[in-house]
Amino acid sequence: MVPTRINLGVGVLLVVLLGAGACAGGEGDGSAGNRPVAAAPAPSSPEPTEASPEPPPPAVSSAPPSVAPTVSPPKSSPSPQGCPTGEKQREVETALDAIGGYGPVTVDGVQSAADCAAIVKFQKRFGISPPNGRAGPTTADVSRRIAASLTPAERAKCAxxxxxxxxxxxxxxxxxxxxxxxxxxxxxxxxxxxxxxxxxxxxxxxxxxxxxxxxxxxxxxxxxxxxxxxxxxxxxxxxxxxxxxxxxxxxxxxxxxxxxxxxxxxxxxxxxxxxxxxxxx
CATH class of the missing domain: 2.40.440.10 (L,D-transpeptidase catalytic domain-like)
Structure with a gap:
């Protein structure tokens, strides 16, 4: 079988690639691929002409201006924003309460700002990653082991x-x-x-x-x-x-x-x- 020769000639192909970069695991930050589109300029108001009528002067009120009452924003307790509740919340609270030294915790199974701060401090001390205040399995396991090792019965085993x-x-x-x-x-x-x-x-x-x-x-x-x-x-x-x-x-x-x-x-x-x-x- 004899191959057929095809002459394609010479052509020019122009390819423009936009937004080739990617940020793994992150959100768009306005870099390539997420460039904001500039808004069209708003139409300008027509310039007044000499024939335009002059606007009337504003009315003047003799009544004193009303003053809106000052409302103080409601006081709220600190929230553990960005500090999620973990599936081992109560276990970690119980252990940290027994260990002490990492700040106040409330043993109720509910995350609070104080609980979060104590958990983060504990996680940083023992190299738990990430130190985000979440009471997960690793934090629960480490805190349980430390609490157990503080008891007189466990210490006595060393003799x-x-x-x-x-x-x-x-x-x-x-x-x-x-x-x-x-x-x-x-x-x-x-x-x-x-x-x-x-x-x-x-x-x-x-x-x-x-x-x-x-x-x-x-x-x-x-x-x-x-x-x-x-x-x-x-x-x-x-x-x-x-x-x-x-x-x-x-x-x-x-x-x-x-x-x-x-x-x-x-x-x-x-x-x-x-x-x-x-x-x-």
Missing amino acids: AGGGLTACVDLSQQTMWVVRDGEVIMGPTVVRTGFSGYATPAGTFKIDYRNVKEWSKPYKVWLPYWQHFIDGIGFHETTTYLHNMGNGSHGCVNLLHADAVQLWGLLKNGTTVKTFGRRSGT
Whole structure:
């Protein structure tokens, strides 16, 4: 079969593309694709001519002008505008009320401006994203664990003696530091080893520290590294701590601020006690 040759000649095609940009996840802001259309100028009033009659002077009233009564706007209590009620509102209120220190909350399952402010402050402290005041599942889980770790019964499980002890509660996924029976740090949240890499329970000692350790097996930096057993230690998390579907390979992951504070408290020879068991390991 012989192909047929078609001569199309030479043509010019002019294509004009307008509004090619897009803003992912946002609303139109008047940029390309949302340009406002200029309004046509309003017709001007005709200029008066010499033949136009002169308007009569305005009437003058001898009565005093009336004064409208001043009405004060109604006073309203602050509203949690932009701070939605979450499905775990009452649970979070209950936990924050028990924890204290984040501002007043009312345990009624109804969002208020005060509740919102307390929840936002709590979310920022524990690295919960986004810190929008919404009482969702992550905020409820973290607040429940912190509240549980404040109880005398939970603290007693560490069995910290005299001196300095770092307590890691594997069941609650929290930790705190005790000096001579007094809690001097925490409780705060941690994330330990996941299934197949469970952080062991026991009593250990800090035996090596490095402000920035390189993990040869996993090819990642471990900030504020404090080793205590078999390649396992404390360090700042390199991922979002509250993704509990993840976990470490046995290490105790910390938020940045907590890793820094713990680095300043512990030293070689400090006792570390891990107890309980992380769910699913």
